[in-house]
Every structure is written in structure tokens, then in C-alpha cells.
Amino acid sequence: MSTDTAGFYDDLAEHYHLIFEDWGRSIQRQAATLGPLLENKLAGGPLKILDCACGIGTQALGMAQRGHSVIATDLSKAAVRRAASEARKLGLEITFHVADMRNLSALPTSDFDAVLVGDNSLPHLLSDQDLSQALENIxxxxxPGGALLATIRDYDSLLATRPSFQGPTFYSENETRRIVHQVWDWDGNEYEVHLYLTWKSASLWASKHYASRYRALTRAELTQALESTGFAEIEWLMPETTTFYQPIVLAHKDHSTVEST
Known part of the structure; x- marks a missing residue:
């Protein structure tokens, strides 16, 4: 993860919701899938959850609405400000911090029941060292026995085809029209995403371009990294069984894991 990643999300924070057909409904749909997965794995009352890549709050807001105690962090200051504003609008009590998932030591609390890393955030970690550092901090x-839930793109399939284009997707609501598409420039097992948002409000059109870099992280690579940092009971849940838009990995912190972070 580089400073460019923070800049990408700083720039995107104001318009991030435009990627979705209806961001509010997406919050509800994601919570309706991810919430029960954690609740069924971790029996008991409301969970104490850390969303360590919260962005503008897509997962954190939905989990808080389900009654869980949520603390949320992100390396983007602008995204955290936006997420905190959205939480206030919904009357949700979520504590937000600016933090890189590779260094969560500044958090005033630990002993979370679950840590959530959604929306393909882990593949921003381009090196094995960065990935291991993040997993150790998580x-x-x-x-002990707590759960990590992460979602990433299906890179096992994407590496076979290496698509250069995603979309365009057209949305229309009232007098507003939107076009969302991406261009992917591959470089080995990494790729740079160029995200384009174009929208019309009344008679005016606006267009924005954002760019960031990802690693095509396979399920085997992430499983190995999880095992190497003391996670066990690693389970992959695919979209055909969950109906979620990305593969989901669930892993538990081994009770015998020794803290080193």
C-alpha cells in the first residue's frame, strides 16, 4: 500500500457512492450477507467489530445498523470524514480513526470479536511483507478465536483472462444519469485501475478520473499468508453460494497465537 492509495481514496471520497446503483441499498444488502456469516460463526450477543478498511462506511454502517459495536478505520482522511458524516446522518454511534491496516497499534482498544476488510482492500498491499504486516496487526x-472476514475479487479467474475493461454500467435516477467504467492496465500480477465516473445533473455533465494499483491476490496466496500469521479454520465462500459480489474468506485467530505486533 502506498501513499497513492490514500490519495486515490481521498480524491474519490466525495463521489464514491456514485459507483453503486443505490448506495443505501448496497449497504443493506452487504450487511444482510456479511452480518449473518459473522453472527453464526461467533455465537453470543452484539459483536465488537473493527472495520479496518472502512472507506466511506459501506460495511461499517450496515453492521452498526444490525446492532453491533463498530470501530472503523481507514488510511484515507477524506473517506473517514465522509463515513463519520454518514454515520451521524443515520444516528449511528461508530468511532472512527485514520489508520493504515499495517499499523493499528494506535487504536485505544483491542479484543475484537471480528475484523472486517471489505471491498477488495487487501490487494492494495502489493508485497508479501505488507500483507503479512497487515494480517499480523489484524x-x-x-x-483468541475471533474472526477475520475479508472480501476480494476473484483473481483466480481474472488472471486467466486479464481483462482490460470493466463496464460501462449505466444508471438513471430522476433527472440524473451516470456512467461508470474502468480500464485495467496489467503489469505481471499487478494492475493499475483507471476508474471513470461520468454523470449528468439537469443539463450539465461532469466527469472524474481516479487511478490506483492492485495486486492480483489469489486464494492460495491469501490462504498461505493467513496460515503464516496464525489464522486457522480458513474458509472460502464463493458468490454462487452466498450471492455476494465477491469471494469471501473467513478465518479464525488461533487460540495459541502469540502476539508480536
């Missing part, structure tokens, strides 16, 4: 925030 493990240090979890109570």
Missing part, C-alpha cells in the same frame, strides 16, 4: 486486534 490478529493483534482480535481476541
Amino acid at each position: 490478529s493483534a486486534r482480535l481476541k
